[in-house]
Amino acid sequence: MNKTPISEQELHAYADGRLEAARRAQVEAWLDDRPELRQAVAEWRIQNERLHGAFDPVLGEAVPARLMAAARPSPALPLRMAAAVAWLTIGGLLGFLLRGQLSPAPAASASLPRQAALAHAVFSPEVRHPVEVGAAEAAHLVAWLSKRLGAELKPPQLAEQGFELVGGRLLSGEAGPVAQFMYQDGRGQRLTLYVRRDAQTAAETSFRYAQEDGIGVFYWLDGRFGYALSGEINKPELLRVATAVYRQLNP
Amino acid sequence: MGRQDIVAEIPRLRRYARALTGDAARADDLVQDTLERALGKWALWRPGNLRAWLFSIMHNLFVNQTRVAGTVDFPGDAALAEIPVRDSQADALELRDLAGSLARLPAEQREVLLLVGLEDLSYEDAAKILGLPLGTVMSRLSRGRQRLRSLLSGAETGAPHLKVVR
Numbered sequence: 569m570n571k572t573p574i575s576e577q578e579l580h581a582y583a584d585g586r587l588e589a590a591r592r593a594q595v596e597a598w599l600d601d602r603p604e605l606r607q608a609v610a611e612w613r614i615q616n617e618r619l620h621g622a623f624d625p626v627l628g629e630a631v632p633a634r635l636m637a638a639a640r641p642s643p644a645l646p647l648r649m650a651a652a653v654a655w656l657t658i659g660g661l662l663g664f665l666l667r668g669q670l671s672p673a674p675a676a677s678a679s680l681p682r683q684a685a686l687a688h689a690v691f692s693p694e695v696r697h698p699v700e701v702g703a704a705e706a707a708h709l710v711a712w713l714s715k716r717l718g719a720e721l722k723p724p725q726l727a728e729q730g731f732e733l734v735g736g737r738l739l740s741g742e743a744g745p746v747a748q749f750m751y752q753d754g755r756g757q758r759l760t761l762y763v764r765r766d767a768q769t770a771a772e773t774s775f776r777y778a779q780e781d782g783i784g785v786f787y788w789l790d791g792r793f794g795y796a797l798s799g800e801i802n803k804p805e806l807l808r809v810a811t812a813v814y815r816q817l818n819p
Numbered sequence: 820m821g822r823q824d825i826v827a828e829i830p831r832l833r834r835y836a837r838a839l840t841g842d843a844a845r846a847d848d849l850v851q852d853t854l855e856r857a858l859g860k861w862a863l864w865r866p867g868n869l870r871a872w873l874f875s876i877m878h879n880l881f882v883n884q885t886r887v888a889g890t891v892d893f894p895g896d897a898a899l900a901e902i903p904v905r906d907s908q909a910d911a912l913e914l915r916d917l918a919g920s921l922a923r924l925p926a927e928q929r930e931v932l933l934l935v936g937l938e939d940l941s942y943e944d945a946a947k948i949l950g951l952p953l954g955t956v957m958s959r960l961s962r963g964r965q966r967l968r969s970l971l972s973g974a975e976t977g978a979p980h981l982k983v984v985r
Contacts, residue, residue, distance in 0.1 A: 576957070576961055577942075580935075580942075580957065580961065581942075586941075608968070611964075611968050612968075615964060615967055615968070616936040616937070619936050619937040622914050623837055623838045623937055626830065626834040627831065628830075631829050631833070632847060634851060635829055635833070635847060635854060636826065638851045638858070639825050639829060689823065689827035690830045696939055782823060
């Protein structure tokens with residue numbers, strides 16, 4: 569029997585998964601004789617899980633424009649901001665005036681790389697919760713995301729390009745659900761594939777490239793889907809992977 | 820580190836603020852104030868730990884707001900209980916139950932509990948953000964978790980009652 573006293577702080581660290589393996593085992597053994605404390609620790613863990621379950625969906629919500637604006641009122645950026653706003657407004661007006669007569673509004677494809685890059689910036693550094701459903705549950709992942717996007721959706725296999733699937737998550741985009749698949753290579757470099765289904769009419773575009781705050785994005789529209797592959801790797805490398813993604817989606 | 824790093828923190832700030840205030844619009848107001856304050860200071864000083872720095876700005880704003888507003892810093896059960904819930908929506912019920920219980924925690928305990936349990940910040944970072952000694956943070960965490968336990972189990976009287984619509 570282990571006689572080292574266990575402090576309350578250590579009990580919390582144990583519940584939060586923050587103890588070294590050796591100490592964790594000691595606390596484990598110590599709790600064997602204290603069922604009431606064990607129960608308390610179990611409930612603290614459930615509290616953490618419920619907090620994540622209740623509030624993690626906020627992470628996937630589209631960030632309101634007023635907050636994006638609040639984060640970048642620098643003197644160097646207003647021009648770019650103004651240009652973007654004007655472009656979106658014109659796009660929106662055109663889309664409104666000519667709805668049903670034109671192919672999808674330019675605004676839709678203009679915001680795709682921006683939203684994809686933001687989602688990449690948010691989730692790719694995550695250590696604990698990079699994805700909602702891991703690659704180990706591939707069948708569940710495919711079924712779940714396909715159901716929510718209303719179309720069969722298979723994450724491309726990118727092993728040949730050196731990237732393994734980490735998993736996926738569901739986000740809320742400007743016009744409906746969005747799926748994000750995350751890939752990682754041997755050095756821990758991550759790519760994300762952002763798939764949204766929002767176009768009212770089918771469209772097709774060539775590959776386009778955008779740089780959003782240091783994140784490279786290749787994006788394209790295909791049918792009612794918009795795709796964007798984001799990563800902090802060089803352009804030719806990203807293009808190589810994007811080409812592989814495109815080929816697998818259009819066999 | 821650049822401004823794009825601040826943009827990347829927005830979803831986390833929104834998550835924390837939503838859980839802290841229990842109100843989506845109020846939460847985004849708090850995030851907006853935080854971003855504006857951060858940008859104002861940004862020119863003078865680049866923080867080492869951006870996330871902790873942003874959360875500490877938000878903490879100070881939150882504390883000031885709740886001080887001005889008096890003791891009422893949360894819509895509380897009155898607002899929560901009015902929203903009808905379909906009895907089939909187990910998730911919505913559970914969410915309301917959790918939000919209602921969080922509302923009943925003293926703000927100082929709610930903050931610690933969320934920084935550690937939801938934001939996965941280290942105890943040391945939580946102490947830095949709140950400007951408290953580590954020991955105080957741990958005792959608030961402990962009291963907060965015990966209190967939330969009894970609130971969630973319905974052991975405390977006056978636990979939120981939900982109007983169930985069939």
